[in-house]
Amino acid sequence: MPIRNRRAAALPAKLSRSWLLINAAKEGDFAPSLASEADSVIFDLEASVPDDQKARARDSVMEALNGGMTAWVRISPTTSEHWEDDVAALSKADGLRGVMLAETERPDQVTYTAMRLKAGTPVIALVESALGVENATQIASAPGTFRLAFGTNDFRKDVGVSADPMALAYARSRLVIASRVGGLPGAIDGPTPADADDAATAEACEVTASMGMTGKLSLNRAQVEAVNQGLSPSEDELKWARELIEAHESGASIGDGSYLPRLTRARKIASLADSYGLWNA
Numbered sequence: 677m678p679i680r681n682r683r684a685a686a687l688p689a690k691l692s693r694s695w696l697l698i699n700a701a702k703e704g705d706f707a708p709s710l711a712s713e714a715d716s717v718i719f720d721l722e723a724s725v726p727d728d729q730k731a732r733a734r735d736s737v738m739e740a741l742n743g744g745m746t747a748w749v750r751i752s753p754t755t756s757e758h759w760e761d762d763v764a765a766l767s768k769a770d771g772l773r774g775v776m777l778a779e780t781e782r783p784d785q786v787t788y789t790a791m792r793l794k795a796g797t798p799v800i801a802l803v804e805s806a807l808g809v810e811n812a813t814q815i816a817s818a819p820g821t822f823r824l825a826f827g828t829n830d831f832r833k834d835v836g837v838s839a840d841p842m843a844l845a846y847a848r849s850r851l852v853i854a855s856r857v858g859g860l861p862g863a864i865d866g867p868t869p870a871d872a873d874d875a876a877t878a879e880a881c882e883v884t885a886s887m888g889m890t891g892k893l894s895l896n897r898a899q900v901e902a903v904n905q906g907l908s909p910s911e912d913e914l915k916w917a918r919e920l921i922e923a924h925e926s927g928a929s930i931g932d933g934s935y936l937p938r939l940t941r942a943r944k945i946a947s948l949a950d951s952y953g954l955w956n957a
Contacts, residue, residue: 680746683953684715689748689773689798690823690861691951692716693907694900695893697750697867699724700733706740710747714900715891718748721762722778730758734765741771748772750802753779754788763792774798774822779830781808783818790820798822800864804830809847816858824851825893828866841883852888862890870895874902881906908952909945917942917949 692715698705700719709717719740725733730752737749749766752758754777766772777789780801790799799820803809804827816824826848828839837843851863865884868877877899884892885907892903909917920942949955 680710681713684713685746687715687951689716691890691948693891693952694903695748695825695864695891696897696900697724697893697895698747700737700749701725701729703736703740706736706745706747709897710745712897712900713904714894714897715904716748716773718750718776718893720750721758722750722752727758731761734761738765738769741766741769744771746771746773748774748776748800750776750778751789753777754785755779759789763789767793772797774800776800776802776825778802778827779804779808780815781805782811783814783821786815786818786820800825802827803847803851805834806831809850812850812854813857816854816860821858821860823861823864823891824855825864825891826851826866826889831866845887848887848889862888864891864893865889867893867895868899872896872899874899877902878906904952908954909949913945914949914954917945921946 694714695716695718696709696712696714697718697720698709700721701724706719719737721730721733721737741747749772751762751766766775774797775789775793777786777799780786780803786799786801790797800823801815801821802825803812803815808815809831812824815821828844831847832839848865855861855863865887868880872880881892881903890907892907894900894903920939924939946955
């Protein structure tokens with residue numbers, strides 16, 4: 677039987693806020709993660725799995741996805757010897773929701789990956805280098821690209837910058853703008869450290885949201901609810917949207933030129949809140 681919490685299972689991936697990465701070599705973590713409040717779960721065949729364990733981890737993922745579970749899978753980059761085995765196996769996975777392509781630097785890498793999977797399989801391009809950021813607009817516009825994600829840790833290693841939000845602002849902005857140009861859902865931000873507490877995670881989500889990103893990777897199940905809350909409409913926004921929509925529906929109107937844009941924003945907030953189970957909470 678499928679193991680997904682019902683809310684997350686019904687949520688379109690374009691609206692997913694929390695993207696929980698699970699070490700694919702730790703099969704015992706699959707079911708608890710899929711039963712968590714994570715909007716999307718990613719079985720990680722790449723960074724968290726040593727080379728000598730990848731074949732076994734891949735077999736575990738295939739057994740899970742053909743046994744009733746549904747999840748995303750992070751696969752090795754196209755430059756890796758493991759990429760071929762990853763896409764060959766996952767092309768036969770019944771419960772595959774999509775793949776995250778590590779170390780994406782060129783648009784053809786996404787398209788080539790999509791071509792090797794079942795038709796229509798979405799590909800998240802994980803941008804982790806200066807070259808990837810430079811090519812972000814082309815990557816976002818490539819056939820097969822579903823969303824962009826930011827691999828903050830590897831990006832920092834590549835360019836030698838700190839974790840300070842100001843140091844990463846340019847790269848984040850490039851992904852946000854590229855996503856808009858490519859007609860994609862909002863970009864997915866990199867993770868906070870696995871040991872970050874709720875306060876630190878909430879602070880990181882403030883940065884994510886302020887940059888215009890709408891999703892965030894997570895390395896720890898305990899952070900998922902803080903990510904969901906941090907990337908959802910706030911209570912003040914919900915109150916404002918509800919009052920404006922109710923006033924509009926009652927026949928009241930405000931004559932200034934900002935009224936229709938504000939009503940459009942209120943309806944967008946209401947739609948998101950409804951998708952996340954917050955509007956009637």
